Amino acid sequence: MWGASPTKTIPFILGERKNVFLEVALPDGQDFAVTDATYVLRSAQEVEDQGPCDVIRRDVGDYVLSALLEPKRPTNYVLTYTYRIGEEIRKAHVYVPVCGKGADTQ
Numbered sequence: 269m270w271g272a273s274p275t276k277t278i279p280f281i282l283g284e285r286k287n288v289f290l291e292v293a294l295p296d297g298q299d300f301a302v303t304d305a306t307y308v309l310r311s312a313q314e315v316e317d318q319g320p321c322d323v324i325r326r327d328v329g330d331y332v333l334s335a336l337l338e339p340k341r342p343t344n345y346v347l348t349y350t351y352r353i354g355e356e357i358r359k360a361h362v363y364v365p366v367c368g369k370g371a372d373t374q
């Protein structure tokens with residue numbers, strides 16, 4: 269792994285394309301804005317995919333970041349979200365293990 273330990277695990281089966289979400293909220297419930305949200309999907313030190321995240325405001329001080337992923341190989345990935353709250357730049361990691369095709373695919 270690179271950097272901090274992943275905060276959660278989202279498994280994929282090769283061939284899946286799905287949104288991976290990250291909840292962003294401050295513990296005291298105060299209002300804030302999430303800006304400049306991006307993601308990077310890496311295996312080892314190789315970048316496979318990257319781009320902007322969708323930023324969804326659910327309520328005061330409650331956001332969700334969304335990245336649409338379709339990993340290309342059966343391997344272990346780390347998805348890194350990078351986003352800004354005021355002057356701070358924050359990051360979060362998600363572990364994305366990808367297994368080979370399921371028995372019902374060809």
